[in-house]
Structure formats: C-alpha cells, structure tokens
Amino acid sequence: TQLLEQSPQFLSIQEGENLTVYCNSSSVFSSLQWYRQEPGEGPVLLVTVVTGGEVKKLKRLTFQFGDARKDSSLHITAAQPGDTGLYLCAVYNFNKFYFGSGTKLNVKP
C-alpha cells in the first residue's frame, strides 16, 4: 500500500477553471511537500507545509495541511496552460522521502 494516496490521478480542464487535488494518508507527518514536474524535467519543490491547518499561497496556488497533519490539498484558481504537469506530494519520514503517485494535470487553452 502507498504511504501517500493522491487523487484524482488525472485531470483535464479548460483554461480559467478552478481545481483541487488531494494527498491523503493514514499516518501523521511533521511536514508535507508539494512538487510540480513538467514534461521532460525533474520535480521542483513548490511548498512545504508544517503546521496542522496551515494555509500557504503561491500566486494562484493555495496549499493546505490538514488539521491532523495526515492530508493536504492543492487548489489552483483560474488554471493556465503553464500549470500543466504532474503534481506530487511527498513526506520526509525516517530519513527517507516518500512520494505519492501524483496527479497529472492538463490545462487546455
């Protein structure tokens, strides 16, 4: 079983729409990270959330860490084609990084 479950697995939307992707676990974590991986590139860190209930904003992206620190969400407002990519959540646990399976987002112009 995966430590981190991401949903949805795939998402195809029109430019300008809003969307939310989720990262869930049955375990509690001290922090959680979100990465974006564009086609042909390695993952790039977007944000790290640390405190339960924490909300962080990065332009049109809003990240939230669950109160119990078991889950997280990423909301994108008015998506643009440049947001296309694979969104991965990850945790650092017992000296290892674990990644979810990702949400593949395609934003059509």
Add this chain to the structure above:
Amino acid sequence: EAGVAQSPRYKIIEKRQSVAFWCNPISGHATLYWYQQILGQGPKLLIQFQNNGVVDDSQLPKDRFSAERLKGVDSTLKIQPAKLEDSAVYLCASRLQGTGNTIYFGEGSWLTVV
C-alpha cells in the same frame, strides 16, 4: 549555483544490454538519491547515499542494478542486463545536511528498453 547534473538525458538500448547513468549533485550536498520514475507514477527510491556510504538500498533490484559513490561526490547507476520493465526516468537528487527536508532533483535520464 549549479543544479544536479545528470547524463545522458536519453538512452535507448535493447533488452539484456547494459547502461550506466551519471549524476553530479549540488556542491556540498552530502546526501544523494537515485529514484526510478515509471511514466505517470511518482518517483520510487532505489538507493540513498550519505557521503560515500549506502544508507538505504532496500528497493534496489540488486541482481541487475548497482550504484556507487566512491568519493562521496558524483555517482553512477548501472543496469545490467536491462529488462523491458526498466524503461523509466532515472532521477538523481541531492540534499544538504541541516537544511530541512528539501531535495533538489536533476532533469532525469530517460531510459527506453526495446
């Protein structure tokens, strides 16, 4: 500051052939990781080095995969003999001790086994 360098970027080989990937981490980063990422999935850790020592290689298929980081700087990952299911992106990443939980990835080496 230079990022994590990987080569080659792309490689196509036939099954049962061998291949080697090279990684040069960010200068001063003691921890180096090799991940395998199958298309559409998240990265899976193959091996983790701390300087030139192996911290975790529990998911490395040791019958065909090997990796080394002899001088604690750059690293090579070798596959011999390759199987069709080894087709994936091989990502190298590094982390600086004491900087929290941030790792930096290279662009990856894309392997196709035919």
